[in-house]
Amino acid sequence: MKNASSGVAASPSANLVRTQIYLSGDWQERLTALARQTGQSTSSLIRLAIDKWLDGGSRGTQVLNARKQRLAKLAGVWGRRLAPDAVDVRKLREGWSRRSGG
Secondary structure, eight states: OBOTTTOOBOOTTOOOOOOOOOOOHHHHHHHHHHHHHHTOOHHHHHHHHHHHHHTTOSHHHHHHHHHHHHHHHHTTGGGGSOHHHHHHHHHHHHHHHHHHTO
16 A cells, blocks of 8 residues: 555555655755665654654663653652751751851
């Protein structure tokens, strides 16, 4: 089955929707060169990249997931501090208020 407007091969179950994106000149040149090398259309290469990213197969997704895990570990890190640390912070704040005239 081919998309009538672009002539790009699509699977019979694919329901393609036209979407426009802006690419930098460098990205466009690199994408065009890759399309020539592989014999695929630039549209199919973009769809392939999106599929990989959404399925978690790309380095970008792995980096994003690792960052999310690190942030999740940090959530509430100050809540686990022992009370003496909190008392020291209060004393520091009191001293700063006195020194600043507040």
